[in-house]
Amino acid sequence: xxxxxxxxxxxxxxxxxxxxxxxxxxxxxxxxxxxxxxxxxxxxxxxxxxxxxxxxxxxxxxxxxxxxxxxxxxxxxxxxxxxxxxxxxxxxxxxxxxxxxxxxxxxxxxxxxxxxxxxxxxxxxxxxxxxxxxxxxxxxxxxxxxxxxxxxxxxxxxxxxxxxxxxxxxxxxxxxxxxxxxxxxxxxxxxxxxxxxxxxxxxxxxxxxxxxxxxxxxxxxxxxxxxxxxxxxxxxxxxxxxxxxxxxxxxxxxxxxxxxxxxxxxxxxxxxxxxxxxxxxxxxxxxxxxxxxxxxxxxxxxxxxxxxxxxxxxxx
Numbered sequence: 001x002x003x004x005x006x007x008x009x010x011x012x013x014x015x016x017x018x019x020x021x022x023x024x025x026x027x028x029x030x031x032x033x034x035x036x037x038x039x040x041x042x043x044x045x046x047x048x049x050x051x052x053x054x055x056x057x058x059x060x061x062x063x064x065x066x067x068x069x070x071x072x073x074x075x076x077x078x079x080x081x082x083x084x085x086x087x088x089x090x091x092x093x094x095x096x097x098x099x100x101x102x103x104x105x106x107x108x109x110x111x112x113x114x115x116x117x118x119x120x121x122x123x124x125x126x127x128x129x130x131x132x133x134x135x136x137x138x139x140x141x142x143x144x145x146x147x148x149x150x151x152x153x154x155x156x157x158x159x160x161x162x163x164x165x166x167x168x169x170x171x172x173x174x175x176x177x178x179x180x181x182x183x184x185x186x187x188x189x190x191x192x193x194x195x196x197x198x199x200x201x202x203x204x205x206x207x208x209x210x211x212x213x214x215x216x217x218x219x220x221x222x223x224x225x226x227x228x229x230x231x232x233x234x235x236x237x238x239x240x241x242x243x244x245x246x247x248x249x250x251x252x253x254x255x256x257x258x259x260x261x262x263x264x265x266x267x268x269x270x271x272x273x274x275x276x277x278x279x280x281x282x283x284x285x286x287x288x289x290x291x292x293x294x295x296x297x298x299x300x301x302x303x304x305x306x307x308x309x310x311x312x313x314x315x316x
Contacts, residue, residue, distance in 0.1 A: 130242030
C-alpha cells in the first residue's frame with residue numbers, strides 16, 4: 001500500500017455532519033474530537049503504482065468511507081490534491097501550515113468540485129494545454145521563444161497577419177500525481193506534419209491543438225510512436241513549466257513553423273500560476289468565440305485523410 005500524507009487540508013461541504021463553509025478540518029475533528037490540525041494520511045487502495053489516478057479510491061485514516069481522488073488543481077501557484085468522500089469535497093496540500101486564505105475561495109454543491117467557477121479547473125490542471133519552453137513563435141521580428149513573450153508583443157498568424165499578445169499564461173505541471181499518459185508532452189519531429197513542418201522538433205502538451213488540413217487536432221490524437229511521440233514523464237523531472245498565448249480572439253499562430261492554436265477559454269484561466277495577473281489586468285471578460293474549425297480530440301476523431309497522410313509521412 002502506498003501512503004500519502006496531507007499536512008494541510010480544507011473541507012467544502014453542505015453536510016449536516018460538519019459545519020458548512022471553507023474551514024479547516026482534520027481527522028480528529030471529523031471523528032468527533034477537538035481540532036488539532038494534525039496531518040491526515042491516505043492509503044492507496046490498490047497495488048502501489050507510484051501514481052494517483054482520477055477515480056482511484058483511497059482509505060483515509062479518520063473514521064469515514066473511502067475518499068475518491070479527483071485530480072489536482074492549482075490556485076495562485078500552489079497545487080492541491082482534490083478528494084471526495086461522504087462528507088463532501090476536500091483539498092489537501094503536502095505543505096504544512098497552509099493558510100485558510102490560500103485555499104480556493106469557493107465551491108458549488110452540485111457534487112462537482114469547483115475552484116472558483118467550473119470543473120474545468122481540475123481537468124485542466126491534470127491535462128494542461130500549452131507550449132513547452134523553447135518553442136519558437138513567429139513574430140514580425142523573427143522567432144521568439146514562448147517564455148520570452150509578454151503582453152503587448154506582436155506575433156504572426158498562420159495566414160500572415162499580425163496579432164497582439166494579450167497575456168501569457170504560465171502553468172507548473174507536477175508529474176507526481178495524475179494519469180502519466182496525460183502528463184506526457186507530445187514531441188513532433190521536424191517534418192512530421194509534412195511540408196517541412198515543424199521546421200525543428202516541437203513539443204507541446206497532449207491536448208494542445210495543432211491545425212492540420214483545416215482540422216484542429218489535439219497533439220495526443222496524432223501520436224504514431226515514431227515521428228510523433230509522447231515524451232516520458234521521467235524526462236520531465238518532478239515538474240515542468242508550460243506557457244499559453246492568449247490573444248484578443250482565438251487564433252492560429254506558428255510554433256516552430258507549424259500552425260497551432262492560441263488560448264481558448266473552454267478551459268479556465270484559473271489553472272495558470274499567474275492567473276491573479278490576468279484578473280488584475282482584465283477582470284471579468286466575455287467568453288471567447290472558437291474558430292470555425294472541427295476539432296479532433298482523440299485518435300478516432302482524426303479524419304481518415306489526415307491519418308493516412310501522416311502515416312505516409314511516417315513511412316517516408
